[in-house]
Amino acid sequence: MSVTEKMTSPEAVLERENLAYLGDAKGKSEGEWTPKIVAFCCNWCSYAGADLAGNNRASYPAEIKIIRVPCSGRVNPLFILRAFQKGADGVILCGCHPGDCHYMTGNYYTRRRMALLFSMLDYLGVEKGRTRVEWVSASEGAKFAATMNEFAEKIRSLGRNVRLEDIRCRN
């Protein structure tokens, strides 16, 4: 049987579905599990803040993967839903401080939009701790690293995300 066949065999799918619905994933595979975290960073402040963290060699966990967007207001809620569907354990969205948006108003939209999205996700069982908006300016390298460390720690304590995940996407 090829790997693909193994993964897609009815038994395997059933087992993983069970695991997912029972929420047992956290306990069983804790040994090898590392969280998957997506960080959307706006190009002007937070992405530069992440670069500054690098310049200052301020480390944060490797499971944080940054996706560059022009503005935090560019992040469509669908991207976040997609991330959870694809197995993300946490999603953090970083933008310029309110009032400092490079595009004047983008982060205000982000703030309101994400408040709604996150409470909807919470209702769906994706706990509030798995989603976060943080304002990081281009000069806040240390804050970026600290935020990422804190967020990764939080995700680790929450364990694997099994809600919304399309287990056909799991690999």
Place this chain on the structure above:
Amino acid sequence: MTIEEANIREEVLLICGCDVTRCMKCGKCSASCPAYDEFDIKPHQFASYIARGDMYELMQSKTIWNCLGCFACVERCPRDVRPGKLIDGVRQAAVRRRGGTHLQPEDIPSRIDPDTPQQLLMSVLRRERK
């Protein structure tokens, strides 16, 4: 620096929670110290001594007993090194190791007068014995 001194240094840094590497040797602490002339090791030297790990010398210095704890150096230190806390950390390390006091209890009665406030005696006791 001996291993024992390294341990003492570790303990002192834990007690005071200060970062000696931030010291830029400006001397503001010494210049602010009302008891400067009573000290053999000066406040501004504490950061360097601790950085180098010369802990025995610090623990035997007069400074740790003569510091008034007036916080002038803590207040004015531009780098947040807070030398007063360093001195106090070394003093506590010394007190813990000797297990006794600098002033012995029997030394005290002859030194007090009818007006001596409790605050003074408490301060002495707190500062000089475990």
Place this chain on the structure above:
Amino acid sequence: MQRIGVFVCHCGSNIAATVDVAAVAEAAKSQPGVVFATDYTYMCSENGQNLIADSIKEYGLTAVVVCSCSPRMHEATFRKVADKAGLNPYMVEIANIREQCSWVHKDTEIGTPKAISLMKTAVAKVNLNTPLQEGESKVTKRALIIGGGIAGIQTALDIADAGYKVDIVEKTPSIGGRMSQLDKTFPTLDCSSCILTPKMTEVAQHENITLYTYSEVESVSGYVGDFTVEIRRKARYVHEDICTGCGLCMTKCPSKKAKNEFNRGLNTRTAIYTPFAQAIPNVPVIDTEACIHFRTGKCGICAKNCAVQAIDYEQKDEIITEKYGAIVVATGFDLIDLKPFGEYAYNLSPDVVSSLELERILNAAGPTSGHLQRMSDHRQPKEMVFIQCVGSRCEDDRRGKPYCSKICCMYTAKQAMLIKDHYPDVNIHVFYIDVRTPGKAFDEFYRRAVEDYGVDYIKGQVGKVTPQADGTLLVHGVDMLDQKVVEINADMVVLAAAVEPNPDIRKLATMLTLSIDNNNFLNEAHPKLRPVEAATAGVFMSGVVQGPRDIPETVAQAGAAAIKVVGLLAKDKLKTNPCVAQSDELYCNGCSVCQNVCPYGAISYTEKEVRDHGVRDTRRIAQVNPALCKGCGACSVACPSGAMNLKGFSNRQIMAEVDTVLCQ
């Protein structure tokens, strides 16, 4: 399917030490669309760039991924390489495996897989890239300089001499700035106003320069090449075009008790005033808070005495609107507030002065006509103490600044020598932490103060300054080198206060969307390679607004900013960012949501005939003006029907990134 080339940079050991670059290149080879992958020591070097260009031609690449430093660093470089090699520059994507990988992770076990993941993500994105064409926008051939100190003056002159129109907006009634308050300048000891006033006059007379003094920038809109700026011309209550500058109004003004800001409050001035004698323009201003007419409605002496009827109590603020192609910020600095430094008795004794106050005391046009004297009893001091680093290099943000103010060591040596020159019997003691004198002829200058003038330098900060019964100031410090207490009965104490950016910069930074650091200094686009440009295109900086610096450095930077402005204004058209929004007319339902969220007014609506599933229909459809769109993507998220998309950051591209980043 694209034909993708992946280029992995070692960045010397910056990346290679924590990322197995060969393994990243190897992993790239099995990615969809990748036809070529390699690694190289320095991809940004000429050889590295040639490697990319040659590979594009050799393998017929249609897209390129460079795994290297941050795109903020070299994206433009690699795009240019692609362009030269005949590939659309927007077919290049960067995987940031330095700042966001090798520099934040400690070993290859962690670094390599993350770098591979970032590479895959970039490949996934570039697979969906499409060639983009830059648009064009016009350039208004006029520059605005905000701030009329030496930085602004020099920038304006250099631009104007190159043949372009320049406007200077200055907040105070006269140009000249801090330099006009100085007596002499280091290290040559030439008179500050002797070298500054000719430049001020040149500005006033230059055919290409327009001066807006006593004015402030009210609002800024637009973008590089086409800024629209509103300038508030505050009411002077004196008509600039009528006033002859005779000064009779000032001599007659009965209200003489207003604080003289130019002399740092050491003396007073009249309510109608020019800040100093050589002010440009030489037109007075009425200080309404001090003016008897404005307070009581009476007086009016100045108006009665004005032979040309230039005084107009009814004058109102005026807003003018002007277009500019480039803006230079040169708002300069002030000294920090010394009140929290109570241990130096600044609040308690008038004989404790700031260095800038001493500068005014030493100046022939100053409050003491250049005679060195104590402000309390006008006695000439015999013992003087200078205290360095007051508020500089201070981590306590309640009263100080963490940076070195850079100029104090030199001006203290200067002031000490000036005093010794005129009053050889004065003893001068300088309490210092370090003496920092890098610069041409700077250390020699400081040594001259010590060796030739006998200035006493004492290593150590001062603990306390205590006023004494005899009027002296007891300065208590410690000489850290011989471990002894030093007590000096000084007649005067001078505090070298830290410099800080003019507080107005916060407001301006918001208007111009500039980034400022924790200390309110402007951030440059690149600290080494683009030191006079702001991250916002078309905005430049000059002088202390960017960081502490002295006059020669400021003038040099002013020239640099000017040439950047001239380089911009010399162009007839500018290339615009092609990463702009675009609406799909088949999906657009004309709801106007995108128009409402667009901060640039880039979206308009038009009736257009469309063909939908073979049906002809006339619909109301959103249209994006690519010259106005800045590419923020707000519309693309707000659009309820998914018609709006952002080129270069399309929904599909970001989705592909999300998918890949989670797939490992």
Place this chain on the structure above:
Amino acid sequence: MDLTYSYFPGCTLKTKAKDLDIYTRETAAALGVTLVEIDNWQCCGGVYPLGSDEVGNKLASVRALNDAKEHGRDLVTVCSGCFHVLKCVNDDMKNVPDIRDRANRYSQFDEPYQGETKVLHYLELLRDAVGFDTIRKKAEHPLTGHRIGAYYGCLLLRPSGILEFDDPEDPSVIEDFLEAVGATPVKYQMRNECCGGYRSLEEPEFTNRLVGKIFADAKTSGCEELVTACPLCFYNLQKYNGPDKLPVRYISEVLAQALGIEAGKGVR
């Protein structure tokens, strides 16, 4: 406005500094302030234990702070030493999780104490709750013409980041207070310098020298009298026997005089 406060007198005020205590209570009563002494309070320890690994020495303060919290009142003290210790310990309980957790584990309060109590010096109470304007109105026997210097010492001001009492280098609360009771406050530069504190036990000569400098500065600046809020400073100042010595009183005694509370009512 309810002006009821928990009151922590401190041990010195029960013995050698009874004046300070009695005048404080009487002036408070006269100004409509109710001070409720905490039950079974224990000595704060006199000095704030700087060691971040020592929790035992801080427990007495924690207990007093928690008692005030349980009564839903702010905690007032008039002794500079107690103010310093209580406020520093309170800051630990608020901001240092390790100390907070250990102190709470030891104390076993009904609910953990997390630094909720507001610690006030009597002067802050007078300034913010009573108001110096009220005092000015009620001061029927103003100290007109008295040139008085404030002696702050160390413990009231430093470390300012935690105590947040006044500008540590140029304080003015006591001067404002003196002005309210009708006196002429005189600012002198040494008013925030140390008197030598507890070193007077071992090295009285040394503390005498320090106090001498303070008196000299006060006198040349034109003070005729000093006021203080610290019993230890009071003792050291009193013991000085040099040429520049000035009379020293507690702040609450000065207030009592201005309010017409009969002098000598307090037990000496």
